[in-house]
Amino acid sequence: MRGLSVAAALFLLPAMAQAKDTLSVGMVLEPPHLDVTAGAAAAIREVTYANLYEGLTRIDEKGEIRPGLAESWTVSEDGKAYTFKLRAGVLFHDGTPFDCDVVKFSYGRAAAADSVNAQKPLFAAIAKTECPDARTAVVMLSQPTASFLFNMGWADASMISPKSAATNKINPVGTGPFKFKNWAKGDRVELVRNPDYWGEKAKLSAVTFRFIADPTAATAAMLAGDVDAFPQFPAPEALDQFKADKRFTVNVGSTAGKIVMALNESRKPFDDVRVRRALAYAIDRKQYIDGILSGFGQPIGSHYMPGDLGYVDLVGAYPYDPAKARALLAEAGIKPGFTMTITTPPPGYARKGGEVIAALLEQVGITVKLAPMEWAQWLDIVFKQYNYDATLIAHVEPRDLGIYARDSYYFNYKNPEYRAIYDKYLAATDPAAQIALLGQLQRKLSDDEANVFISTLPKIGVWNARLRGMWGNLPVPSNDVTAAHWAE
């Protein structure tokens, strides 16, 4: 009898000693599909970026550019030719070898006339890609583009196997440390470790992404241990409960998200800079951040993230000053009782935030009508038709000062001076000059108060306290779990 139980114990020991090596990650939205080159949904990136797909460069947790499938690169004197040295021995999950032809194919497909790439403008500068040999790619630009290496680290610039490009939506194939296993639609996507990965192999043997839209269900799933991590936790009201519980870590980091009240400058009176400045003076950013973001956001003074290359602190440009706001409104001929509509998409920073902003604007004599909209409606009415007065929205694309230089964009800020500085910035090849121009761009936007700049969008994550290697910040939409592992 005793012998038997010892044998049983010996038999059980190895199983018990084996550490957990799988991970279940909660996400609010399910990706519509898994082709990162054919859709803007952040959820696609949150499953696949760095885990499944890789580009020539990649962006790390701090928002810095790192080598990806290119191990090194050189830039020509005039800033128009990028020569990438490609890694050797890289295979796609479908067995296709990665070489310069793949680079040519991937960039060519993204820039083509029938491209459905959601970030097509990123590829506009590429004139052609040349392949002097299989492991060297020379990308020729039609004009110098200061942000080119950063742009090629976006998920949309991932390397795609020509063989599987057409079927990536449902059976994604990349070069990353994880490969696709299964997608139970409406419930989960499962990835497994890629044993043939070119670099350091993933520590986890499998990762499951679970889609839980309801905040209460998300809380319950974390508490019950159904999911190990919720990197962007949707129920801020439950955070205190998790902070008090030793089983969990609550992590507050930053995203590339800038929350702004965008103003439609093709509509009166928002074309008047005095009105825009008045709105900026009328909004108490601290009250917004405390009330809506549980105090975790950082106020911003321009369309740029604190800490990004060339950041200039302009937070003090329009301090909270209702009297000054009223004076500016009067100067612009706005009578008390003026009515404006703020459209609000579903996220809390907009839906709940709209109510805080409305209350603040009432105090300077503006009547606010709130128009809640679901995303599809918002994209159509605000983003496509420009049919709105003002809207609350977080711009989550990193370093996107370029949107203010576009010919046509939903807030209709058409400013030739800004445009001229932006063109100069793009053409600048000297890092010091680039930084100086980035500063000028931020100042110009703040001076014109092109939109009312409010706060950064924090990333609030909750995960198991024994889990290591999760990203604390979110410079690009992703759940990079390539370094995630369990503590002993």
Next chain:
Amino acid sequence: MLPRLIGLLLTLLAASAVVFFVLEVLPGDPASVMLGTGAQADNLAALRHQMGLDQPAWWRYLAWIGHLATGDFGTSYTYSVPVADLIRERALVSVPLALMAITLSTAIAIPVGVAAAAWRGGPRDLGIMGVTQLGVAMPNFWLGILLILLFAVRLAWFPASGFAGWGAGPLPALRSLLLPALALALPQAAILSRVTRSAVLETLDEDYVRTARAKGLGPAAALWRHAVPNALIPVVTILGLQFSFLLAGTVIIENVFTLPGLGRLMLQAIAQRDLIVVQDLVVLLAASVILVNFAVDFVYLALDPRLRHGGAV
């Protein structure tokens, strides 16, 4: 029979036209949802062409209906897979959930309702009435949250959310469906048991029950043999109506429990403007409601011999 069948088809056709044109005028375009805030006019146009959205609306309607008539549900805009496959996958969650819920609710409601009627006016009747009143007032999503907090978070007997899938055998799958089925069933059982109680009370006062008692039948036998069978017609009517509410309820409950069922598919499809999926689902739901009403008529026939022999109720 034939006129009813034609009526059924016309109802479906009307439902399909309404849903198609409502979605048509609703703001929101599947292509712009897909490409988001980085969308440019040229790649939007390319995607709309790829999706076939550059065709005129009437043509798309006719193409959709034509394909539907041949059993082809079309291809989802967002998922790029056949809608029939999506619906089949999701139905494997929603249909068992709905069946479980309706079975549970009937199995609870009829005995409870009959018992309450038999105990009319007594303390046990009052107790049942009180509890069912609470059940009627309680929204199913709130009950769902309470069940999760108790059985999944506190006791850890059930998963808090998600669906284990049928691949691992029926037990784990049924385990993940039990709490949501209860959340759906209990409020319905509350209503149904009150309906059963009043229907049985009504028949208990009928002459034929008094006759049965007078010729020496015990109270229990008179109840089960005479009062209950005659009370079933209103109960079945309510059950049929509840089926439609159940379909609406699954949309909410599937969200609370994060179940990959038809209700969540519908909600996601609306949010992403996956128009063809929404259209197909609405027609399917309309068809199932019509079919259930149809089935209820047959159940009347089975329950009431007088209807079978052409007599009036």
